[in-house]
Amino acid sequence: MAASSLASRAVASLSPSISTGASRDDAGSSSVVGFHKRSSAFTGRRVRISSGHGSSAAHGRRSCVVAATAAPVKESPPKIADALVTREEGLELYEDMILGRCFEDMCAQMYYRSKMFGFVHLYNGQEAVSTGFVKALKKDDYICSTYRDHVHALSKGVPARQVMSELFGKATGCCRGQGGSMHMFSKEHRLLGGFAFIGEGIPVATGAAFNTKYSREVLKDLSVDAVTLAFFGDGTCNNGQFFECLNMAALWKLPIVYVVENNLWAIGMDHFRATSVPEIWKKGEAFGMPGVHVDGMDVLKVREVAKEAIARARRGDGPTLVECETYRYRGHSLADPDELRKPEQKNKYAVRDPIAAFKKYLLENGLASEADLKAIEKKIDEIVEDAVEFADASPLPPRSQLLENVFADPRGFGIGPDGKYRCEDPAFTAGTAEV
Amino acid sequence: MAQKVLVPCSSSSSCGKVQFSPSRVHTQAIAFGGELSQSSSRKNKSLALKAVAAKGETSAPVTAKSGHEILLFDALREGLEEEMARDPTVCVMGEDVGHYGGSYKVTKGLAEKFGDLRVLDTPICENSFTGMGIGAAMTGLRTVVEGMNMGFLLLAYNQISNNAGMLHYTSGGQFKIPVVIRGPGGVGKQLGAEHSQRLESYFQSVPGLQMVACSTPYNAKGLMKAAIRSDNPVILYEHVLLYNLKERIPDEEYVLCLEEAELVRPGKDITILTYSRMRHFVLQAAKTLVERGYDPEIIDIRSLKPFDLFTIGNSIKKTHKVLIVEECMRTGGIGASLRAAIVDNFWDFLDGRPECLSSQDVPTPYAATLEDATVVQPAQIIVKVEQMLQGLI
Numbered sequence: 001m002a003a004s005s006l007a008s009r010a011v012a013s014l015s016p017s018i019s020t021g022a023s024r025d026d027a028g029s030s031s032v033v034g035f036h037k038r039s040s041a042f043t044g045r046r047v048r049i050s051s052g053h054g055s056s057a058a059h060g061r062r063s064c065v066v067a068a069t070a071a072p073v074k075e076s077p078p079k080i081a082d083a084l085v086t087r088e089e090g091l092e093l094y095e096d097m098i099l100g101r102c103f104e105d106m107c108a109q110m111y112y113r114s115k116m117f118g119f120v121h122l123y124n125g126q127e128a129v130s131t132g133f134v135k136a137l138k139k140d141d142y143i144c145s146t147y148r149d150h151v152h153a154l155s156k157g158v159p160a161r162q163v164m165s166e167l168f169g170k171a172t173g174c175c176r177g178q179g180g181s182m183h184m185f186s187k188e189h190r191l192l193g194g195f196a197f198i199g200e201g202i203p204v205a206t207g208a209a210f211n212t213k214y215s216r217e218v219l220k221d222l223s224v225d226a227v228t229l230a231f232f233g234d235g236t237c238n239n240g241q242f243f244e245c246l247n248m249a250a251l252w253k254l255p256i257v258y259v260v261e262n263n264l265w266a267i268g269m270d271h272f273r274a275t276s277v278p279e280i281w282k283k284g285e286a287f288g289m290p291g292v293h294v295d296g297m298d299v300l301k302v303r304e305v306a307k308e309a310i311a312r313a314r315r316g317d318g319p320t321l322v323e324c325e326t327y328r329y330r331g332h333s334l335a336d337p338d339e340l341r342k343p344e345q346k347n348k349y350a351v352r353d354p355i356a357a358f359k360k361y362l363l364e365n366g367l368a369s370e371a372d373l374k375a376i377e378k379k380i381d382e383i384v385e386d387a388v389e390f391a392d393a394s395p396l397p398p399r400s401q402l403l404e405n406v407f408a409d410p411r412g413f414g415i416g417p418d419g420k421y422r423c424e425d426p427a428f429t430a431g432t433a434e435v
Numbered sequence: 436m437a438q439k440v441l442v443p444c445s446s447s448s449s450c451g452k453v454q455f456s457p458s459r460v461h462t463q464a465i466a467f468g469g470e471l472s473q474s475s476s477r478k479n480k481s482l483a484l485k486a487v488a489a490k491g492e493t494s495a496p497v498t499a500k501s502g503h504e505i506l507l508f509d510a511l512r513e514g515l516e517e518e519m520a521r522d523p524t525v526c527v528m529g530e531d532v533g534h535y536g537g538s539y540k541v542t543k544g545l546a547e548k549f550g551d552l553r554v555l556d557t558p559i560c561e562n563s564f565t566g567m568g569i570g571a572a573m574t575g576l577r578t579v580v581e582g583m584n585m586g587f588l589l590l591a592y593n594q595i596s597n598n599a600g601m602l603h604y605t606s607g608g609q610f611k612i613p614v615v616i617r618g619p620g621g622v623g624k625q626l627g628a629e630h631s632q633r634l635e636s637y638f639q640s641v642p643g644l645q646m647v648a649c650s651t652p653y654n655a656k657g658l659m660k661a662a663i664r665s666d667n668p669v670i671l672y673e674h675v676l677l678y679n680l681k682e683r684i685p686d687e688e689y690v691l692c693l694e695e696a697e698l699v700r701p702g703k704d705i706t707i708l709t710y711s712r713m714r715h716f717v718l719q720a721a722k723t724l725v726e727r728g729y730d731p732e733i734i735d736i737r738s739l740k741p742f743d744l745f746t747i748g749n750s751i752k753k754t755h756k757v758l759i760v761e762e763c764m765r766t767g768g769i770g771a772s773l774r775a776a777i778v779d780n781f782w783d784f785l786d787g788r789p790e791c792l793s794s795q796d797v798p799t800p801y802a803a804t805l806e807d808a809t810v811v812q813p814a815q816i817i818v819k820v821e822q823m824l825q826g827l828i
Contacts, residue, residue: 144570178607185606187609187610193602204566211575217552218553219524241593248564412741414743414744415694415743417748418745
């Protein structure tokens with residue numbers, strides 16, 4: 001598959017109002033994505049910009065290279081003073097990506113040791129998207145995810161212990177063991193889920209963004225400026241809820257960023273086999289919002305796009321659709337034999353490992369030493385080990401927990417034959433009450 | 436008597452303790468102005484009205500001179516308006532609820548009063564705007580989602596089942612979903628199959644949802660207010676043909692109890708359980724039955740999920756016979772569940788099997804004769820009650 005031709009750097013249809021605040025390069029092009037002279041050295045690849053759209057032949061190779069909007073940009077060697085992040089920021093990003101990778105690897109181990117069950121969808125390879133976006137948020141901002149949500153939860157600040165416990169189905173999990181892998185929620189960290197059906201989280205995210213607008217315009221509380229991020233995949237972009245929400249968000253200029261993690265596969269369905277117009281970023285324009293494509297294996301590029309899109313939302317200028325080209329190194333889930341993806345494609349993305357690339361960037365730009373990075377890796381190892389130990393030692397939920405959270409107001413269980421509310425039955429908390 | 440309610444702690448993950456919160460029942464269940472309280476019917480059956488309640492005369496406990504006359508759609512609007520004025524986080528979203536005032540005028544005038552954001556005209560995308568209402572509710576608002584016709588909410592089934600019903604549970608109690616999903620449903624006058632759906636049964640099994648059906652202006656307003664104040668997701672079923680029902684309702688503010696049934700007419704011969712439009716058919720049949728010397732006890736169950744087993748049980752213990760009259764389909768309908776609950780709980784008090792008159796398992800036909808044959812008619816109710824009371828079945 002010509003997946004690599006998706007790796008275009010060109011900027012898509014950004015409306016003119018967006019580019020305020022972002023740095024412009026000498027070519028005068030909009031600089032939100034793709035034209036970072038410095039970061040092009042990050043992946044060691046030459047910037048290549050085609051002059052037109054690739055052909056879309058019926059068989060196999062469909063090229064999705066997008067026309068550039070400006071003259072080609074030449075590479076220049078990186079300088080420390082031109083680095084895109086500070087040392088502190090760099091280390092924070094690195095640590096977050098290592099946490100994501102290490103945690104997911106541990107999940108695989110634990111799954112095969114029968115400590116966690118069901119459907120577990122791992123995020124290996126996509127860390128740059130979660131880190132790049134979520135670390136650009138403030139604490140009050142919301143994120144909403146799908147079933148591939150462990151790393152989003154970790155990036156947002158949900159403690160590893162709570163996520164691991166939830167995966168083990170223990171009472172100390174972030175959802176008391178009631179959600180599981182696909183339903184991570186955290187009120188404290190503003191994680192709105194964890195959804196098993198693709199697409200169903202997008203309206204929920206849109207509702208959170210609506211709340212921000214409502215708080216400001218109806219409740220007149222200008223201290224509320226929460227932005228919401230909705231994460232979902234390429235398969236979801238053929239779902240009705242995706243389009244319906246793009247429409248509403250653009251209509252009402254909701255403070256939301258729709259982040260597409262296009263890893264080219266929806267279980268065994270190749271994106272190109274499922275999608276008539278595979279350039280997802282183009283669909284933003286159909287709804288009057290900017291559609292941006294970014295290299296999702298490059299945490300600095302993602303971060304740059306993220307900052308701009310989040311700032312745009314926070315300003316009140318409305319939503320952005322960001323398509324991150326990324327790849328998952330493991331199968332769809334731990335139950336997926338992953339037989340359909342060709343080794344050539346996997347290898348092509350294996351060499352673009354976002355963690356390896358960022359490590360190289362930090363070292364080459366003198367932002368960190370090998371010792372620094374090793375220390376971080378060791379720290380994360382310990383955190384993840386501790387999370388496993390904690391989860392192992394935690395109790396399973398007792399029977400009494402069964403009915404407690406069905407209703408926020410437990411009078412919803414109704415009035416029993418004796419005239420008392422069911423929930424007043426002493427057996428209710430024992431979980432043995434009849435409801 | 437004060438009700439102590441066990442309220443599970445809804446804060447984050449590790450809290451599983453329950454606490455007593457004695458005041459909670461009172462704020463919601465007791466109307467302001469005690470003697471007007473419908474919800475005290477459980478404790479003192481002071482609602483006995485005239486022996487025969489004719490169609491149009493309802494159980495609103497007001498004298499002839501006090502209160503104000505109102506049509507049902509306006510009573511809903513009044514309840515909604517009062518709640519929106521009381522709590523600025525209450526908002527409405529749906530198709531044509533704003534500038535158009537609602538396809539059945541339930542939101543008439545509200546957009547002018549509260550603004551376009553609080554009475555939001557949505558594009559036609561039920562699943563997404565219902566989900567949006569849920570997301571807004573999770574993060575702090577109290578949304579009222581209107582389905583222009585209840586049937587349209589089938590498009591929102593994903594959101595209603597998975598998100599409204601489940602998120603409080605799967606989040607371990609972290610997020611509550613105080614959303615009211617409402618709209619006109621039921622069989623109308625030759626509206627065709629898709630606009631004449633009886634959806635009570637479809638959402639019935641979804642864990643985490645409460646369902647109520649209004650049938651009079653009095654209970655419409657009271658249930659609307661109660662549903663909005665509830666922290667649970669509530670589906671409020673309105674009926675297309677009841678919107679112009681007129682009744683005198685109190686001027687004072689009142690809120691009804693979501694979980695309680697309404698004793699419409701006390702009696703001793705037979706318990707008739709009904710809801711929504713069928714309540715009025717039952718009352719119409721009751722006129723004839725009373726003339727023929729029978730004494731039916733009529734209960735509008737109002738709460739379709741959960742059932743008020745106290746009111747229902749007390750009645751069955753008195754009459755030993757029960758007939759359910761519903762507009763729902765026979766298969767898997769409210770009647771089916773109610774029969775099971777009655778058999779489970781009150782078997783020893785029954786003289787015969789609980790009977791049920793339901794609508795036919797057909798898509799509502801357009802032709803008037805066929806449509807009439809689809810739903811239960813008063814004549815059928817009379818026949819059935821007589822058969823039961825004469826021991827013929």
